[in-house]
Amino acid sequence: MKRVTLYTDGACSGNPGIGGYGAVLMFNGHEKRISGAEAETTNNRMELTAVIEGLKCLNQPCEVDIYSDSAYIVNAFTLGWVYSWKGAGWRKADGKPVLNADLWQELMVLTEVHNVHFNKVKGHADDEYNNICDKLATDAVKNFRAENGG
Secondary structure, eight states: OEEEEEEEEEEEEETTEEEEEEEEEEETTEEEEEEEEEEEEOHHHHHHHHHHHHHHTOSSOEEEEEEESOHHHHHHHHTOHHHHHHHTTSBOTTSOBOTTHHHHHHHHHHHHHSEEEEEEOOTTSSOHHHHHHHHHHHHHHHHHHHHTTO
C-alpha cells in the first residue's frame, strides 16, 4: 500500500466569513498542492474541507499520515469522538447536534477507504508544511475576495 503524507490547514476571514483551505500531498518525492475557498463558512469547516479535498486526490487506497494544526479534527479521531457521534445519530453527549455533521460523514467515508493516521502539529510555528498550507488557505481567501469584489 502506498504511503502518503498529507498536510492540511483551513483559514477564515471572519468566523463565519470567507474561508479557504490548503493541502500538500507528498508521495515518493513528489508534491501536490491544492487550495480553494468558500464565500460563507467557518474555520472548522475549512479545516475539515482541507482534509477531505486532500484525501479525494488519492486514486487508490493508501496509508496516509495526516498532519493538521486543528485539535478539533485530530482529537475527533484520536480520542474517538467521531465514532461516538456517529453511534449517537450525529449528536454530542449533551444531545445537541454535531456541528458540520455533513463534512464529518464525508470524511469518515474517506477514512474507511484509506488507512489514516492523524497527527497534531503546532500551528503558526516552525513546521514548514503547516506554514505552506496556511499560506495556501489565506491566499485562497484573498483570491476569492479579489475575484468577487469583496
